[in-house]
Amino acid sequence: MDGGTIKYDSDDNYRLRIKDLPLETRPREKFIKYGARSVSNAELLAILIGSGTKKISAIDLANKILSDAGSLRELARKDLSDLKKYKGIGLKKAVVISAAFELSRRIQSESALEKPQIMSPEDVAKIFIPRLSDLKKEILIVILLNTANRILKDVVVSEGNLNSSIIHPREVFKPAIDELAASIILVHNHPSGNPEPSKMDIEVTKQIYQAGEILGIKLLDHIIIAGDKFKSLAQLGIIK
DSSP: OOSSOOOOOTTSOOOOOGGGSOGGGSHHHHHHHHOGGGSOHHHHHHHHHOOOOSSSOHHHHHHHHHHHHOSHHHHHTOOHHHHTTSTTOOHHHHHHHHHHHHHHHHHHHHHHTTSOBOOSHHHHHHHHHHHHTTOSSEEEEEEEEOTTSBEEEEEEEEEESSOTTOOOHHHHHHHHHHTTOSEEEEEEEOTTSOOSOOHHHHHHHHHHHHHHHHHTOEEEEEEEEETTEEEETTTTTSOO
């Protein structure tokens, strides 16, 4: 019922459900009437969840999920299987939540790309940490640059769970040739949280560098991102 009436379960255990709240205090209605800043993190998550279970409201469920995760940033790291562990979160709701976080990552990345001139490894990190830091799978991206070191485009050339930095030079340089890039930068994430390059990272970097010397498209750097940390293989002296 509307108007704030509380409904009781048959076993006398009850929780206040969204539909039992006064209309003006419901997250969706608050969002519409007062704007996004009027609702809490849990209420925003509750809007995505949509409905709870017979014994727990969407807001209570959202609060539990956020409490377990510890922060929105940690929640963004959760994959579909993590989210589906909660009673009341099926595949459909898990996808909606994950999609919302992915949109946020892409917005952050696009914002950083407003001035996409690369002058240092820090410039690369600023752009790609929001995009890669929370992912649980490895992704290797090739950044294509023009002669002024401005980004023409970035291309995902490998994606997987392990050793996705292993890539053949032709897969790296095909988009570079197609876009008439003057140089490239490799960037990929380490879901382990350790930004140190592996032996395979170093070997692949050297192979790509040598191929670029032959093709006349220089590899400027290979950036490894791990959470909010990063390592530049050029700064480590692996790329001369």
